Amino acid sequence: MMKLTASVASPFVRKVCLTVAIKGLSDRVQEVSDTSDPQANKDIRTKNPLFKIPTLICDDGSMLHDSHVICEYLDTLKAEPRLIPADPEGRIRVLSLAALADGLIESALLIVLEKRFRPEDKWVQSWIDRQQKKVDASLDWLETNLPPLGDVPNYGDLTVACGLGYLDLRARGSWRVKHPRLVAWLDQFAAKVPAYEKTSAVGVEGA
Numbered sequence: 001m002m003k004l005t006a007s008v009a010s011p012f013v014r015k016v017c018l019t020v021a022i023k024g025l026s027d028r029v030q031e032v033s034d035t036s037d038p039q040a041n042k043d044i045r046t047k048n049p050l051f052k053i054p055t056l057i058c059d060d061g062s063m064l065h066d067s068h069v070i071c072e073y074l075d076t077l078k079a080e081p082r083l084i085p086a087d088p089e090g091r092i093r094v095l096s097l098a099a100l101a102d103g104l105i106e107s108a109l110l111i112v113l114e115k116r117f118r119p120e121d122k123w124v125q126s127w128i129d130r131q132q133k134k135v136d137a138s139l140d141w142l143e144t145n146l147p148p149l150g151d152v153p154n155y156g157d158l159t160v161a162c163g164l165g166y167l168d169l170r171a172r173g174s175w176r177v178k179h180p181r182l183v184a185w186l187d188q189f190a191a192k193v194p195a196y197e198k199t200s201a202v203g204v205e206g207a
């Protein structure tokens with residue numbers, strides 16, 4: 001059984017959990033609750049020198065990170081459904097969408113960390129504004145350009161869904177007001193992937 005370091009609030013962990021669910025691999029991956037705090041020094045996460053979650057410990061004891069690499073690895077374990085297309089053009093299109101959504105998540109996370117690790121009077125507003133601009137511009141781009149969902153969402157789609165879910169958690173869903181097409185898209189995604197609601201951290205104590 002592979003082991004996955006997991007925390008309910010992490011959008012990167014959620015990407016992997018959705019991949020496990022869509023690929024039907026839950027009998028091969030066990031979630032191990034962990035925190036992203038290096039001081040907590042949990043055994044499984046210390047296998048990753050970056051002390052980040054998600055980390056996957058494979059059956060042979062080897063360690064995989066980050067979420068993209070883990071999802072790509074899991075995608076190879078079963079032929080169908082394919083989350084990252086094999087054809088070069090489709091692959092680059094899906095990975096590029098995922099990279100945009102990962103960037104959105106990183107910027108949103110940087111704002112959260114700025115506020116978490118500095119006292120309020122030390123927050124660097126210009127830094128927060130810079131990250132917020134990236135989040136807003138990415139949302140606007142997605143509102144116009146996000147392709148309709150296929151029968152089975154791909155890796156780019158599930159990364160976008162986790163990005164929007166993270167904004168629901170940390171920015172109280174304020175993105176929804178100006179992005180009605182994205183709201184409808186996320187509703188469709190959630191209907192196709194029941195694991196999306198099951199992995200939501202909104203309303204979870206301590207998240």
Ligand SMILES: N[C@@H](CCC(=O)N[C@@H](CS)C(=O)NCC(=O)O)C(=O)O
Nearest residue numbers: 010011012036052053054066067068
């Ligand atoms: N690029 C990595 C990012 C992972 C990441 O930043 N995880 C956060 C939790 S959401 C973390 O472990 N942070 C702890 C730290 O950076 O010290 C991925 O896609 O897996």
